[in-house]
Amino acid sequence: MSIKPTIPFVGLLAAIFFAVCSVVLFFSAFATMGTQLLSAFMLSISIFALLLIDHSYMSIDFNGRVLQLSGFFKVRRMKIDINSICGYEIHQRVDEFNSLHNMLVLVLGNGKRVVFPKIAYANYLLIETFFEANIKFMGYRPLRFADFFKKWVPIVTFISGLLALLVALQKNCYNKQTKGSGLGGLQYSETLDTWLTAAGGVAGAFESGSAIGTAQSLRSISFSTAKTGLKVTKGLGTVGLVLSGLVATHEVVTGQDNTHTWVDVGVTALGIGAVAVIGTAALPAVAVIGLGYGIWSAAGGSDWIDSNWGYRKPK
Amino acid sequence: MFDKLYYIFHSSVKSGFGHAERASFLLSASVLFYSYSLYFVIVVLTKSRVFNTTAFYILFGAFGVGIIYGASKYFVGTGRYRRIIDKYGSPRLLTKGKRFLYRFISFGLFLGAFVAFIASGITLARYLNPW
Numbered sequence: 001m002s003i004k005p006t007i008p009f010v011g012l013l014a015a016i017f018f019a020v021c022s023v024v025l026f027f028s029a030f031a032t033m034g035t036q037l038l039s040a041f042m043l044s045i046s047i048f049a050l051l052l053i054d055h056s057y058m059s060i061d062f063n064g065r066v067l068q069l070s071g072f073f074k075v076r077r078m079k080i081d082i083n084s085i086c087g088y089e090i091h092q093r094v095d096e097f098n099s100l101h102n103m104l105v106l107v108l109g110n111g112k113r114v115v116f117p118k119i120a121y122a123n124y125l126l127i128e129t130f131f132e133a134n135i136k137f138m139g140y141r142p143l144r145f146a147d148f149f150k151k152w153v154p155i156v157t158f159i160s161g162l163l164a165l166l167v168a169l170q171k172n173c174y175n176k177q178t179k180g181s182g183l184g185g186l187q188y189s190e191t192l193d194t195w196l197t198a199a200g201g202v203a204g205a206f207e208s209g210s211a212i213g214t215a216q217s218l219r220s221i222s223f224s225t226a227k228t229g230l231k232v233t234k235g236l237g238t239v240g241l242v243l244s245g246l247v248a249t250h251e252v253v254t255g256q257d258n259t260h261t262w263v264d265v266g267v268t269a270l271g272i273g274a275v276a277v278i279g280t281a282a283l284p285a286v287a288v289i290g291l292g293y294g295i296w297s298a299a300g301g302s303d304w305i306d307s308n309w310g311y312r313k314p315k
Numbered sequence: 316m317f318d319k320l321y322y323i324f325h326s327s328v329k330s331g332f333g334h335a336e337r338a339s340f341l342l343s344a345s346v347l348f349y350s351y352s353l354y355f356v357i358v359v360l361t362k363s364r365v366f367n368t369t370a371f372y373i374l375f376g377a378f379g380v381g382i383i384y385g386a387s388k389y390f391v392g393t394g395r396y397r398r399i400i401d402k403y404g405s406p407r408l409l410t411k412g413k414r415f416l417y418r419f420i421s422f423g424l425f426l427g428a429f430v431a432f433i434a435s436g437i438t439l440a441r442y443l444n445p446w
Contacts, residue, residue: 241344242379245351245432246372252355252436253367255444262433269429272344273422275337278329311437312446 003127005057005072005120011049018046051075057120060127062134069114084109087136092143095119100143104131107138237272244268258310260302267293318399321390325399326406326414327421335396336387341425343386347379348428355435359442 025039054071061068067085069078086107093103098118104127106114118124131137248265251257271286293301325338358365390396400406409417 237340238380238383241347241383242376245348245379246376248432248436249351249375250367250372252440253365253443255440257436257440262436265429265433265436269426272341273425312444 001060001062001130003060003121003123003130005059006122008053008057008072008120011053015046015049015053018042018049022046056115056117058116060130062130078114080106080108082134085135087138088131089138089141091141093118094143104128106131106135241268241272258306258312260297260305260310263305264297264302318395318402321396322399322403322406323417324421325396326409327418330406335391338396339387339390340383341421342390343383345425345428346386347382348432350378350382351375352428352431352435355432355439359435359438365439365443 019042022039022042025035025042050073054073054075057072058069058076061070062082065082067078067080067082069080070076086109089105089107090102091105092100094100101118103118104116106116108114116127121127244265248257248261251261267290271290274286297305321338321342324342325335328334328338328341357363390399406414
């Protein structure tokens with residue numbers, strides 16, 4: 001019997017990221033003692049990540065008598081006689097990938113324990129079945145406050161990642177902005193604005209089309225086709241909505257906002273609201289009005305709104 | 316709290332194609348635009364600077380997509396919406412008054428999110444580039 005681990009994409013990416021950072025810092029033209037120390041620290045993180053991967057993502061081979069475990073990079077190798085194994089335990093664990101789950105731990109005769117993380121194997125059930133059939137069960141160790149961890153570990157991980165990115169961005173952008181003049185020094189990117197607006201409009205139009213198509217042919221299409229239709233609709237709807245918020249923010253940040261910005265946001269809100277209240281029957285009208293409004297506003301409607309009701313002088 | 320909130324949105328959305336998905340979308344769109352508004356207000360209140368880099372827009376967009384997809388996965392993908400309906404009862408059995416109240420709350424929250432976004436956006440615009 002042979003069980004192979006999955007490829008640890010997240011771990012490998014982290015290891016490569018820290019290794020690249022370390023090399024860049026080490027060979028930096030402005031390298032000082034401090035940057036070289038930071039480079040060494042990052043290199044050690046990278047090596048630690050690689051060793052952790054090797055330790056956790058092990059291949060399992062069993063020939064009926066000997067259990068052979070070899071690490072992902074073949075650094076860790078173990079040959080264990082099945083008679084020298086005391087048994088196995090099941091520990092309850094929480095992580096951001098599998099939420100609350102059970103993890104298998106092998107207890108060896110010399111007191112050492114070998115952990116088999118669930119994330120490392122695509123078919124964990126196979127290992128569970130193998131252990132159940134060949135090794136003595138020694139007990140179940142539930143996790144204290146499991147429900148609390150199950151709920152908060154993914155949330156805290158997500159928020160920490162987001163905060164880390166925000167801090168990095170804050171530090172990165174601080175020196176690029178014009179000091180003492182608010183944001184007057186920032187450049188407006190018309191290309192970005194145009195592309196985002198166009199992408200939002202196209203996504204909205206296709207979303208309505210996909211929703212109409214799927215909803216009207218529900219009786220004649222298969223379940224999987226309807227499911228795909230729903231997924232496409234959901235994806236395009238999400239893109240359209242998020243782009244609407246992005247375009248408005250981009251215009252505000254660069255000082256190009258005006259009444260048309262908020263009318264665009266309002267039209268998006270009303271479109272989504274109408275479909276929710278009236279149901280799929282509203283889709284054709286929403287599609288036609290949305291697309292019509294998009295074309296009209298690109299053809300000069302936005303300028304017309306701004307010149308008649310604008311709160312700042314059109315640029 | 317989120318379960319009850321989802322139930323309120325689920326009861327308000329017109330039934331039909333992708334009912335659970337539409338309810339989840341409506342709820343997450345509201346949360347998203349309240350979050351954006353909160354960010355704008357924080358920037359104004361703390362007199363912070365605002366990023367105008369590609370990375371910021373990517374993060375801003377990824378946050379939006381993440382909220383909408385996360386909510387969809389949480390409520391619909393995992394089948395949680397069925398458990399919520401089992402817990403609070405079928406929306407069809409709601410009294411007329413209760414249904415009206417739920418519709419009022421959900422559409423109030425949804426439209427309120429966009430109103431908050433527009434109001435905070437104009438406040439931010441005034442702070443960044445006064446007219």
